[in-house]
Amino acid sequence: MAVTDRRERLDPDMDKIARAGLKELGDIRIDDVLSFIDRGIEKMPSYMDLYRRWESQQWSVGDLDFSLDRVDWEQSSEIEKKATLWSHRLFFNGEERVTATLAPFVWAAPTPEIEIFLSTQMVDEARHTVFFQRWWHEVVGTDAKDLSTLLAEIRPHANEGYNTLFYDLLPATAQRLASNPKDFDAFVEGVTMYHIVIEATIALTGQRFELESMREQGLTDRGFYQGFTAVARDESRHVNFGIKVLQEAVRSDAERYAPLIQKTLLQCLPLITGVLDPPDPTYITEFGHTESEILQFAFDSLNKRLRAIGINLAA
Ligand SMILES: [Fe+2]
Numbered sequence: 001m002a003v004t005d006r007r008e009r010l011d012p013d014m015d016k017i018a019r020a021g022l023k024e025l026g027d028i029r030i031d032d033v034l035s036f037i038d039r040g041i042e043k044m045p046s047y048m049d050l051y052r053r054w055e056s057q058q059w060s061v062g063d064l065d066f067s068l069d070r071v072d073w074e075q076s077s078e079i080e081k082k083a084t085l086w087s088h089r090l091f092f093n094g095e096e097r098v099t100a101t102l103a104p105f106v107w108a109a110p111t112p113e114i115e116i117f118l119s120t121q122m123v124d125e126a127r128h129t130v131f132f133q134r135w136w137h138e139v140v141g142t143d144a145k146d147l148s149t150l151l152a153e154i155r156p157h158a159n160e161g162y163n164t165l166f167y168d169l170l171p172a173t174a175q176r177l178a179s180n181p182k183d184f185d186a187f188v189e190g191v192t193m194y195h196i197v198i199e200a201t202i203a204l205t206g207q208r209f210e211l212e213s214m215r216e217q218g219l220t221d222r223g224f225y226q227g228f229t230a231v232a233r234d235e236s237r238h239v240n241f242g243i244k245v246l247q248e249a250v251r252s253d254a255e256r257y258a259p260l261i262q263k264t265l266l267q268c269l270p271l272i273t274g275v276l277d278p279p280d281p282t283y284i285t286e287f288g289h290t291e292s293e294i295l296q297f298a299f300d301s302l303n304k305r306l307r308a309i310g311i312n313l314a315a
């Protein structure tokens with residue numbers, strides 16, 4: 001049998017999550033979606049497995065219905081509105097930033113399988129950006145005539161960690177790859193920052209707490225819940241990919257690549273705390289959580305990914 005015909009075998013529970021449509025995603029817990037990453041760590045999927053997962057996990061922003069979300073929004077308190085806007089500004093702008101900077105990674109891909117997977121990821125990130133654009137128009141409301149006007153309107157200026165990560169370090173890495181696509185060191189550093197720091201540690205932590213608090217409030221039939229769970233399922237594929245790339249690099253030459261990954265992580269660690277730190281602590285405590293609980297979850301996730309890659313931060 002040709003390699004390309006080989007199907008990934010998943011147990012029935014995992015298969016249900018892997019194949020769920022948007023409506024069914026309302027019945028699925030974010031922690032079960034995230035368990036795909038841990039499963040990937042036990043039995044690493046191939047790049048083409050991840051490609052095939054992408055094919056079977058297509059979804060459309062246009063299929064979501066935000067009418068109940070709109071009613072919720074009108075009835076929500078000032079503090080709820082402020083907290084949601086704080087978080088969604090970071091996500092919306094962040095999705096656009098990662099869409100804009102991924103192309104050089106495709107060009108610098110060391111193998112065609114990696115190039116193919118990263119091409120699917122570019123489409124995902126574009127779709128995530130459109131997801132937030134539509135949510136903003138239909139739930140919050142805006143007069144912005146086009147996406148760049150809306151992005152300028154929602155850009156989170158006040159967050160220093162965020163600015164450094166998304167407007168300084170990430171574009172600089174993408175530029176290094178664009179200038180020299182054969183620079184595999186830059187590719188390893190870029191995947192560490194993009195897939196491990198931004199996606200695995202920051203984005204999935206924020207998504208996990210927001211989706212869990214929507215579930216606790218019985219809001220799983222909302223368009224936002226279903227779409228954001230689909231986003232999280234996409235992100236879990238991206239994170240599996242990032243772990244795989246770095247694990248292979250470390251296995252091929254630990255002396256060279258482990259210190260490069262560690263150096264990038266040390267540079268980004270204070271920024272993780274900065275991004276997840278809200279301007280007002282009630283943005284978190286109002287929803288029954290604490291900032292230290294969120295940071296703990298973020299760093300536990302990061303440590304799990306690092307163990308899978310085969311390094312630890314202290315080494
Ligand atoms: Fe994304």
Ligand SMILES: [Fe+2]
Binds near residue numbers: 124234
């Ligand atoms: Fe992503």
